[in-house]
Amino acid sequence: MQAYQALEDLARRMARLDHARAMLKWDEAVMMPGGGGEVRAAALGELAVLAHETASRPDIPDLIERAREEVAAEGDQAQRRFEAANLREFERGWRRLVGLPSDLLECITLASVRSEQAWRRLRAAND
Numbered sequence: 001m002q003a004y005q006a007l008e009d010l011a012r013r014m015a016r017l018d019h020a021r022a023m024l025k026w027d028e029a030v031m032m033p034g035g036g037g038e039v040r041a042a043a044l045g046e047l048a049v050l051a052h053e054t055a056s057r058p059d060i061p062d063l064i065e066r067a068r069e070e071v072a073a074e075g076d077q078a079q080r081r082f083e084a085a086n087l088r089e090f091e092r093g094w095r096r097l098v099g100l101p102s103d104l105l106e107c108i109t110l111a112s113v114r115s116e117q118a119w120r121r122l123r124a125a126n127d
Contacts, residue, residue, distance in 0.1 A: 003066035004083060010054070010063075011090050014097075017051045028113065037117035044113055045106040052102040055094055064091055 021044060028040050064087070071083045 002070070003063045004070050004087065007060075007063050007067050007087070007090055010057075010060070013054060014051060014093075017047060017054065021047050021051075028116065034117070034121065037113060041110045041113035041117075045109045048105045048109040049102045052097060052100075052105050055097045056102070060094065064094075 024040065024044055024047070028037075032040060067087055068084075071080055071087055075083065
């Protein structure tokens with residue numbers, strides 16, 4: 001189950017990057033002073049690019065195909081069903097992530113953080 005294990009490891013890495021992004025967004029919403037918006041936007045944009053680059057490795061389609069074969073051939077029935085479902089979810093998320101170019105993801109992230117900061121400033125001013 002080498003290919004499946006490699007994808008499982010990759011999924012863990014992607015989840016850690018998503019967790020880091022979520023914590024930075026939470027901190028922005030709850031704790032961060034107003035002046036840190038641009039630096040935070042840049043950090044979140046960089047993490048979005050890093051996640052995209054990690055998921056865009058050229059060997060991933062081959063790993064997915066080999067993992068499908070491994071899952072179909074090994075293990076008990078319940079374990080195979082679990083791994084097949086896990087593999088489908090990984091592939092679905094992977095396709096969504098790599099479907100957009102990394103520079104677009106960075107722009108979306110920057111716009112999102114900047115919009116949040118502007119909304120807070122304007123809301124406080126009742127504008």
